[in-house]
Amino acid sequence: xxxxxxxxxxxxxxxxxxxxxxxxxxxxxxxxxxxxxxxxxxxxxxxxxxxxxxxxxxxxxxxxxxxxxxxxxxxxxxxxxxxxxxxxxxxxxxxxxxxxxxxxxxxxxxxxxxxxxxxxxxxxxxxxxxxxxxxxxxxxxxxxxxxxxxxxxxxxxxxxxxxxxxxxxxxxxxxxxxxxxxxxxxxxxxxxxxxxxxxxxxxxxxxxxxxxxxxxxxxxxxxxxxxxxxxxxxxxxxxxxxxxxxxxxxxxxxxxxxxxxxxxxxxxxxxxxxxxxxxxxxxxxxxxxxxxxxxxxxxxxxxxxxxxxxxxxxxxxxxxxxxxxxxxxxxxxxxxxxxxxxxxxxxxxxxxxxxxxxxxxxxxxxxxxxxxxxxxxxxxxxxxxxxxxxxxxxxxxxxxxxxxxxxxxxxxxxxxxxxxxxxxxxxxxxxxxxxxxxxxxxxxxxxxxxxxxxxxxxxxxxxxxxxxxxxxxxxxxxxxxxxxxxxx
Numbered sequence: 343x344x345x346x347x348x349x350x351x352x353x354x355x356x357x358x359x360x361x362x363x364x365x366x367x368x369x370x371x372x373x374x375x376x377x378x379x380x381x382x383x384x385x386x387x388x389x390x391x392x393x394x395x396x397x398x399x400x401x402x403x404x405x406x407x408x409x410x411x412x413x414x415x416x417x418x419x420x421x422x423x424x425x426x427x428x429x430x431x432x433x434x435x436x437x438x439x440x441x442x443x444x445x446x447x448x449x450x451x452x453x454x455x456x457x458x459x460x461x462x463x464x465x466x467x468x469x470x471x472x473x474x475x476x477x478x479x480x481x482x483x484x485x486x487x488x489x490x491x492x493x494x495x496x497x498x499x500x501x502x503x504x505x506x507x508x509x510x511x512x513x514x515x516x517x518x519x520x521x522x523x524x525x526x527x528x529x530x531x532x533x534x535x536x537x538x539x540x541x542x543x544x545x546x547x548x549x550x551x552x553x554x555x556x557x558x559x560x561x562x563x564x565x566x567x568x569x570x571x572x573x574x575x576x577x578x579x580x581x582x583x584x585x586x587x588x589x590x591x592x593x594x595x596x597x598x599x600x601x602x603x604x605x606x607x608x609x610x611x612x613x614x615x616x617x618x619x620x621x622x623x624x625x626x627x628x629x630x631x632x633x634x635x636x637x638x639x640x641x642x643x644x645x646x647x648x649x650x651x652x653x654x655x656x657x658x659x660x661x662x663x664x665x666x667x668x669x670x671x672x673x674x675x676x677x678x679x680x681x682x683x684x685x686x687x688x689x690x691x692x693x694x695x696x697x698x699x700x701x702x703x704x705x706x707x708x709x710x711x712x713x714x715x716x717x718x719x720x721x722x723x724x725x726x727x728x729x730x731x732x733x734x735x736x737x738x739x740x741x742x743x744x745x746x747x748x749x750x751x752x753x754x755x756x757x758x759x760x761x762x763x764x765x766x767x768x769x770x771x772x773x774x775x776x777x778x779x780x781x782x783x784x785x786x787x788x789x790x791x792x793x794x795x796x797x798x799x800x801x802x803x804x805x806x807x808x809x810x811x812x813x814x815x816x817x818x819x820x821x822x823x824x825x826x827x828x829x830x
Contacts, residue, residue, distance in 0.1 A: 348507075348580055349508070357522060360520065360521070361524070361530065363464055363493050364525075364526075364527030365530055365534075370429070370486070372536050373544050377418070377421075377544050378421050378426065424768045426768060429486065431765055432484070436487035437757045441494050443495070445498030445749065448501075448746050453502040453503045454562075457499040461562070463488065463491070464492050464555065465556050470485055498750040504516065504520065505738075505745060506590065518665060518731070521730045603744060603747055607807070611807060614807075616797060616803070617752055617802070619797045620794050620798040625760065626762075627791055629763045630763050630783070631657070631726075642776075643716075657723030661726065668727070672731055690730075691794070691799075693725050693728035695791040697728075699795075701719070701722035702722055702787050706785050706788075733798060739806070741806065741807055770782065
């Protein structure tokens with residue numbers, strides 16, 4: 343192991359762990375297309391006239407290159423759009439409740455084991471999903487709620503681990519690689535789920551991906567540790583560098599336990615609210631595309647499940663690449679002192695909000711033009727990755743001592759769109775999968791992105807806040823040394 347740096351092992355395994363969590367989050371979005379009996383649903387909707395806005399004629403025709411005699415890929419479950427929305431939203435109902443407990447547990451106990459528990463719970467309950475579905479959709483919702491409860495602790499745990507393993511000069515690269523796991527998991531899971539659902543069975547999506555995820559659970563406990571201080575096989579050189587650069591000491595965990603969280607100061611902090619509002623607004627668009635994109639590709643643009651899955655993954659592949667390019671460019675500008683930290687945060691958040699809004703408006707007017715719609719959606723998801731070096735890392739800028747809890751608080755609120763979006767889309771498209779309805783959905787999402795940009799640009803800050811050191815006797819120089827360099 344001496345030839346492999348401990349922080350490299352952490353970076354790779356943390357990214358893979360995050361990829362697993364996001365892969366297991368989105369696989370149902372593809373599998374549900376193969377699980378639902380679309381023919382039975384279409385028959386049930388025949389003759390429904392209770393929707394005055396329905397425009398049955400304004401739907402996309404089946405492409406010429408698809409066989410007109412093709413038999414619909416139907417599953418066994420007659421779940422209408424509202425039920426599908428509840429099933430997809432179940433994950434987020436659980437995800438919202440464990441953010442803060444996860445953040446405090448990671449800061450005061452063991453971030454390593456908090457993240458392990460997160461992945462393990464998701465792997466086990468993914469394996470139970472087919473059995474639950476065969477009994478009742480309510481059990482599927484329950485399983486997804488439990489998966490969400492497990493996944494909710496992941497980001498706070500990673501924030502804490504990064505503060506122990508990412509030295510200032512490498513924080514840009516390490517953070518980018520770790521958070522890129524969100525996108526990487528989506529890139530792999532969407533097409534993989536499509537192939538499994540179309541060539542094997544919808545059940546195999548959950549059995550195979552759940553089993554593969556358990557492999558990570560076997561390796562993580564033996565290769566990753568909470569801190570360089572308690573790592574058994576880290577080299578003396580690497581340990582010394584990390585301890586020196588990150589100002590680690592043997593009493594760090596006891597100090598973090600004794601440092602009380604400054605609730606009043608945080609809740610009255612304008613920079614904190616800027617992050618929170620940006621996080622909530624951006625997640626609305628993120629979940630809109632993450633959860634609902636496969637449905638839009640199938641029901642409106644008429645892609646079959648196999649090509650649907652690959653095209654749904656394409657935006658996240660491009661996003662994964664773009665995140666590295668953007669972080670590198672911003673890092674160069676920061677090193678040359680052409681941009682400050684707060685300027686980088688605001689520009690990156692602008693990229694992640696204004697440009698996706700423009701793209702989604704373009705999708706709304708593209709109608710049934712499949713090439714234009716897919717191109718614009720790819721660009722929208724690509725630009726959203728600006729959030730990784732925008733508001734998503736701003737927590738560390740304003741309060742490095744409480745970054746785990748701060749991300750837990752903003753991510754708790756930002757999870758609300760996760761269960762509103764599927765229900766919102768399900769309600770608008772119930773019995774009416776028309777282009778017009780999806781235009782309305784995309785236009786509303788674009789408006790929310792614009793709100794994010796305006797609020798964050800006005801109120802965001804890149805400075806360490808005074809409440810970062812509540813009731814401590816540390817001097818200003820000591821407090822300054824605690825600030826983690828977040829150049830990205």
